[in-house]
Amino acid sequence: MKFRNFKMVDYVVYGRGSFNQLDEIIAPHRKEGRPMIFLVDHFFSAGSGGQNNSLLNRIPLKGKDKIVLADVTHEPKTSYVDKLSQQLKEEFGTVSGIIGIGGGSTMDLAKAVSLMMNNPGSSADYQGWDLVKFPGVYKAGIPTLSGTGAEVSRTTVLTGPAKKLGMNSDFTPFNQIILDPELTANAPSDQRFYTGMDCYIHCIESLQGTYLNEFSKSYGEKALELCRKVFLQKKEWDNESDDQLMMASYAGGMSIAYSQVGVAHAVSYGLSYLLGTKHGIGNCIVMNHLEEYYPEGVKEFKCMAEKNKVDIPEGICRGLSNEQFDTMINVSLGMKPLWENALGKNWEKIMTKEKLRALYEKL
Numbered sequence: 001m002k003f004r005n006f007k008m009v010d011y012v013v014y015g016r017g018s019f020n021q022l023d024e025i026i027a028p029h030r031k032e033g034r035p036m037i038f039l040v041d042h043f044f045s046a047g048s049g050g051q052n053n054s055l056l057n058r059i060p061l062k063g064k065d066k067i068v069l070a071d072v073t074h075e076p077k078t079s080y081v082d083k084l085s086q087q088l089k090e091e092f093g094t095v096s097g098i099i100g101i102g103g104g105s106t107m108d109l110a111k112a113v114s115l116m117m118n119n120p121g122s123s124a125d126y127q128g129w130d131l132v133k134f135p136g137v138y139k140a141g142i143p144t145l146s147g148t149g150a151e152v153s154r155t156t157v158l159t160g161p162a163k164k165l166g167m168n169s170d171f172t173p174f175n176q177i178i179l180d181p182e183l184t185a186n187a188p189s190d191q192r193f194y195t196g197m198d199c200y201i202h203c204i205e206s207l208q209g210t211y212l213n214e215f216s217k218s219y220g221e222k223a224l225e226l227c228r229k230v231f232l233q234k235k236e237w238d239n240e241s242d243d244q245l246m247m248a249s250y251a252g253g254m255s256i257a258y259s260q261v262g263v264a265h266a267v268s269y270g271l272s273y274l275l276g277t278k279h280g281i282g283n284c285i286v287m288n289h290l291e292e293y294y295p296e297g298v299k300e301f302k303c304m305a306e307k308n309k310v311d312i313p314e315g316i317c318r319g320l321s322n323e324q325f326d327t328m329i330n331v332s333l334g335m336k337p338l339w340e341n342a343l344g345k346n347w348e349k350i351m352t353k354e355k356l357r358a359l360y361e362k363l
Helices: 018-029 051-057 078-092 104-116 189-207 214-233 239-257 263-275 279-287 295-307 322-333 336-343 353-362
Strands: 011-014 036-041 066-070 097-102 138-143 157-159 164-168 176-179
Touching: 011 018, 018 097, 018 138, 018 176, 036 104, 066 104, 078 104, 078 157, 097 104, 104 138, 104 157, 104 164, 104 279, 164 263, 176 239, 189 214, 189 239, 189 263, 189 279, 189 295, 189 336, 214 239, 214 295, 263 279, 263 322, 263 336, 263 353, 279 295, 322 353
Parallel strands: 011 176, 036 066, 036 097, 097 138, 138 176
Antiparallel strands: 157 164
16 A cells, blocks of 8 residues: 655744744745745735734835735636736746735635746646646745635645646645734634634544545544634634634644545535635535535534524525536536545445536525
């Protein structure tokens, strides 16, 4: 049996206020005449006011360094990655590094742009497993939302012209991540819930999957314990909640590194590709109808939604054409490792196109 030898993030710093060390952390990676590019979630743009502006003011700009506000209204597209990387090449030739600051979409964008600074063609050419040929430029991830695990994963999930699939490679993980729970304090409550549920659903799918092993189980159980503390046991949100959810996100991401997600994510990819549904919301919309696969997890998920006063959207597939359903079905069924983890090696006999169509019709 051949065991998977997977790449992890090179360096991790955790703690309240650790963002203040960014300047000294990236200093050794600066190259003369080559700027650092700070790719920042547009949530922190000047028009957002208050606390948001202060984060931009704390970024340690030097020389030709540049802040690029990332438009993450929609999940990252290969066309957007190509546009950003091409603009940087035209303006600077090359750069010292890409520093991603924001939620999961910004994390994925930063990883993808870093890779495309040193790889030819379009990012769509690298959607799949181990297709990236060359390391990207130095990249650091600083999450301002907790839950996706994008800060530790070896993929960068992108919507391309033909599919929604990650650039999965050993060159994809960040060289550095800074986990500062203070940065998540001002997240909108609904956004915090949906992103946190991404982590919770990671755990349910990983812990009940056929790929489960003690490595994944150890991280997954800890992440699940922290999610339950935050979303079920706490009476109100506090600093400890931010601390716990940030570590749940990290542990949940590590759990998937040696395992895989399952039905909710596989079905959610179809929603995202066709309808542009945000990843966390899409997972919740699907999870709400997966009693057949995760009965206890769905029951607990619904309790979390009720306790946190979040109404999960319904009826988003109403009125779609046969062609649109087929598009979602084909994208979803293309996520073969996810289905195998969820349903076993004979998953194609279990999850037929007809059965998947019926599931989409419920959403």
